[in-house]
Amino acid sequence: MKAWAELYRQHQALRAMSDREAANDVRKVLRKLSEKPYAVLRRDAQARLVEARVPHSASVQYTLGRERAGEELELDTLPDVLRDVVALRCARLAVLLRFDRRAERLQELNIMLRGLRHDGSPWAVAVHLPHDSDARPQGDRDGLGACGHAALHCHVGPTLDIAPKVRVPFPPLAPAQIVEWAVSQVVPTAEFEPAPWSAVAAMLRPS
Amino acid sequence: MAPNWKALAPHRPLDPGEAGYVSPPSGYAERVARLVETGTSTVLVGGPVGVGKSTELARIASLLRDTRVACLVQLDRYENIRRLTADQMLLRLAGKIVEYASATLRIRPSMSLVAALSGAGVASPSVLGGMQMPAAPFTGSPLSLLQAARDEVTRRAHGLRLAVICDGLEKMPESAQSLEVLATLGQLGDDIDIIAAVPWFVAFGAAEDIIRPGALFAPVPVCEVDGPQGPRGCRFLADILAERLGMTPGALAAAERARPGLAQVVELARWSGGLPRTFLQLAADAAQYAQIRRGDDWPDERDLADAVSDQRDSFRRALLPGDTDAIRAVQGTDGREMELDRKIRLLARGIILERQRGDRWVMDVHPLVLQLLGGSRGA
Amino acid sequence: MREPGVALAGALARDEGGLAIVTCPDLDLRDWLVREVESLAPTDADPFRTSSVADALREPNRMALLVPNDEAEVVRDLDACRDQALNPPRTQPIVLFLLRQGDGHRVLATEAPSAWSWASGSDVDPEKLAELDIDAERAAFEQDTGSAPEAWLVPWRAGRLPRTQENYTQAFWAMTLERS
Numbered sequence: 027m028k029a030w031a032e033l034y035r036q037h038q039a040l041r042a043m044s045d046r047e048a049a050n051d052v053r054k055v056l057r058k059l060s061e062k063p064y065a066v067l068r069r070d071a072q073a074r075l076v077e078a079r080v081p082h083s084a085s086v087q088y089t090l091g092r093e094r095a096g097e098e099l100e101l102d103t104l105p106d107v108l109r110d111v112v113a114l115r116c117a118r119l120a121v122l123l124r125f126d127r128r129a130e131r132l133q134e135l136n137i138m139l140r141g142l143r144h145d146g147s148p149w150a151v152a153v154h155l156p157h158d159s160d161a162r163p164q165g166d167r168d169g170l171g172a173c174g175h176a177a178l179h180c181h182v183g184p185t186l187d188i189a190p191k192v193r194v195p196f197p198p199l200a201p202a203q204i205v206e207w208a209v210s211q212v213v214p215t216a217e218f219e220p221a222p223w224s225a226v227a228a229m230l231r232p233s
Numbered sequence: 234m235a236p237n238w239k240a241l242a243p244h245r246p247l248d249p250g251e252a253g254y255v256s257p258p259s260g261y262a263e264r265v266a267r268l269v270e271t272g273t274s275t276v277l278v279g280g281p282v283g284v285g286k287s288t289e290l291a292r293i294a295s296l297l298r299d300t301r302v303a304c305l306v307q308l309d310r311y312e313n314i315r316r317l318t319a320d321q322m323l324l325r326l327a328g329k330i331v332e333y334a335s336a337t338l339r340i341r342p343s344m345s346l347v348a349a350l351s352g353a354g355v356a357s358p359s360v361l362g363g364m365q366m367p368a369a370p371f372t373g374s375p376l377s378l379l380q381a382a383r384d385e386v387t388r389r390a391h392g393l394r395l396a397v398i399c400d401g402l403e404k405m406p407e408s409a410q411s412l413e414v415l416a417t418l419g420q421l422g423d424d425i426d427i428i429a430a431v432p433w434f435v436a437f438g439a440a441e442d443i444i445r446p447g448a449l450f451a452p453v454p455v456c457e458v459d460g461p462q463g464p465r466g467c468r469f470l471a472d473i474l475a476e477r478l479g480m481t482p483g484a485l486a487a488a489e490r491a492r493p494g495l496a497q498v499v500e501l502a503r504w505s506g507g508l509p510r511t512f513l514q515l516a517a518d519a520a521q522y523a524q525i526r527r528g529d530d531w532p533d534e535r536d537l538a539d540a541v542s543d544q545r546d547s548f549r550r551a552l553l554p555g556d557t558d559a560i561r562a563v564q565g566t567d568g569r570e571m572e573l574d575r576k577i578r579l580l581a582r583g584i585i586l587e588r589q590r591g592d593r594w595v596m597d598v599h600p601l602v603l604q605l606l607g608g609s610r611g612a
Numbered sequence: 613m614r615e616p617g618v619a620l621a622g623a624l625a626r627d628e629g630g631l632a633i634v635t636c637p638d639l640d641l642r643d644w645l646v647r648e649v650e651s652l653a654p655t656d657a658d659p660f661r662t663s664s665v666a667d668a669l670r671e672p673n674r675m676a677l678l679v680p681n682d683e684a685e686v687v688r689d690l691d692a693c694r695d696q697a698l699n700p701p702r703t704q705p706i707v708l709f710l711l712r713q714g715d716g717h718r719v720l721a722t723e724a725p726s727a728w729s730w731a732s733g734s735d736v737d738p739e740k741l742a743e744l745d746i747d748a749e750r751a752a753f754e755q756d757t758g759s760a761p762e763a764w765l766v767p768w769r770a771g772r773l774p775r776t777q778e779n780y781t782q783a784f785w786a787m788t789l790e791r792s
Contacts, residue, residue: 073621282729310699315692521622
C-alpha cells in the first residue's frame, strides 16, 4: 500500500513543469528521431509539435501533427540491419500534452503508438496521465486504486480496449523520455536506445 | 525529379554574366545600357526593395562590357553602408576597378598600384596574387588613388571608357554624410560613366543633381501582374521561377497541370504585386510549408494561402498610424498630394507601387496591402 | 491555422543564409523563444547566441541567434550590412529576436526597408499564431463529427466509445474546445 501511495505522490510531483521547457525537450527528441542516422520520423518532426493556446485561459496544448493524429514511423526506410529486428510493418506515434501554463502544471498526457505486425495483426502501446481537472470529481484517480490503475500508466496489447486491459504503472518520466521509450519499444536497437548501459554505468560510477 | 526550392534564394541577386537572367517586360537593363552607350553618363537607379535593382545593375554591367570597362561595385557586400564615408567609397571603388581589370580583362596592375591598394587595405587577394606587399600604409588622397587606378586601367584597356556600376548606396540614410558620399561620386570625372542605385530621397528631394547636374533618375519598373499587361508580367515571374529551379518554363507548366490542387504560379505572381523578391519568397515559403508538413515536393493551395498570410503579416507590421487613410487616398492618383516622408517610406517598401498606365504615372496599392485594407486584389 | 512550429521552422529554412525575425511579446518570452528556436534548429545548424551583427556575419556557417541589447541599432546595422551575408554566401540564417512593440519593429517600419524586405514573410510571431480560433475550430469539429464537442464527450466519458488512438485524440481535442 505504502509503495503505491508513494508512486502516486511521484506522479503528482511529476506534473510540476513548465510547458515550454517540456515542449522544447520533446522537440529535441523528435529532432533526433527525424535526423540521420535515425530518421524514423519524417524530417523536421520537431517543427510539427503544434502548440495551441485557448484564448483567455491558461490552457495550452501540444500535439504532434497539424490534425493531431500523430505521425507514421518511417519503418520502411530504416537500414536493412535495423529493419530485421522491427516486429511491426507500420506504426503511428501520437503525442497529446495539455498544460496549465499559469500553474506550470502538466494536466494530461497521452503518448500512443499503434501499428500492425508483419502478419497484419494490430499492436498498441499507450502511456496515459489522466486530466487532473477540478471538474472531474475523482480528479486523476481513475479505476479502483493506485495499483490497478496508477495515474501514469501504460497500456500494452493488441488494442487499447481488449480484455484484460493491462495498465502497467509507469515511472515518473517526463514527456520527452516517454516518447523516447515508446519508440525504443518499436525499434529495439542500439541506435534508438537513449540510455545505453555503458553510459548509465559511467554515470553511476562515483566521481 | 524533385525541384530544389533552396535554389530560389529570394535574397540573392544574380551576378554579372550568371546564368538564369530573365529580361523583365520593361527591358530595363537593355534600355539603360543603350542610354549610356549613346551618351547618358549618369543614371541613378531607384525602385522599391525587391524589384530587382541589383540584378538589373549586374545585367547592365554585362551589357556594357563590349564598349566599356564596366565594373560592378557591390559596396554593400563590403561596407556598412550606414557608416560609409566618401573616402571609404573611393578606396573601395579603386580596389574593385583594379580587381575587375585583373580578373576579367587580364590586365596585370603595376606593382606600385598594387602596393598603394594594399596599403589602403582594398587590394583583393586575386590582385595581390600571393605578392608580399610592404606594410606601409597608403597616405595619399583616396581620390588620387582612384584616379590612378582609373588611368592605369583605361590606358591598358586600350582607351575603353570606364563605367562604374555602383550597388548598395540606396541603403544610405538621409544625412549630411550620405550627401557627401553622393557628391563625391559625382567628382570622379566626366570620363567615367556612373550608374548607381540611390536612395529614394534623391529622387524626391533637391539631391537629384548632387551627383552630377542633369543625371537621369530611372526607377526599375514593377511589372504588371493584373489587367491587360498582367499575363506578360506573370510569365516573366514564372520564367524566373523556372530558371532558378533549373526547369524549362514548359516543364514547370506541365508540373502544374499534372497535379490538381497544386499552388498556381499565376496566383503567386498576382499576390507578389509584380515584385520578383516577394514572388520568390512566396514560392519558397509555400514550398517550406509543403516540405515540413507533408514531405511534399510541391506546395498545395493551403500552403500558398499560408505563405500569403505570412507576407501579409509583414506588410501589416510595416504600416504606421495614418497610413491606411493615406494609402486609400493616394490609390489611382499620381501621388503628389501625399506627404513626402510617407510617400518615400511606402514607395521604398513597395506598399504603394508607381506604375505607368498609358501616358501617366499612377500610384497602385500592393495587393497584400489592399487586402489588409479590406479591398480585393486587382481592384 | 498556421502551426507556429511549422511557420517558425519554415522561416528559418526558407532562404539559405537569409534573415528570419522572431517576434516576442516580452523579454521573458524572448528567452523562451530563443530556446525554442534552438530546439527547432537542425543539429548541423550549430546555433549560437550573439548580440552583435558583426559577430553574426563572422560565422556564415552557423545559425546566428541575434538577441539585441539595442534593437534599433541592430536593425539599422542589419539594413546597412545585409548584403555582406552574400560575401561569402551564408549557409545558415541570422535569426533576429525583436519585441512585438519594441524599437526594432519601429525601425524596420520607418528606416530599414532592406532588412524588412529580406525578412518579409519570414518574420514570425509564434505566440500569436499559437492562439486558437475557438469558434472556427468548434465549427470544424462539428462538421467532422456531426456533433458539438460537449455532445461528443458524453458517450466517451460514459465509456461507450472504443478506446482507440483516434478516439483518444478526438476526446483530447473535444476537451480543448469544450465550453465549461
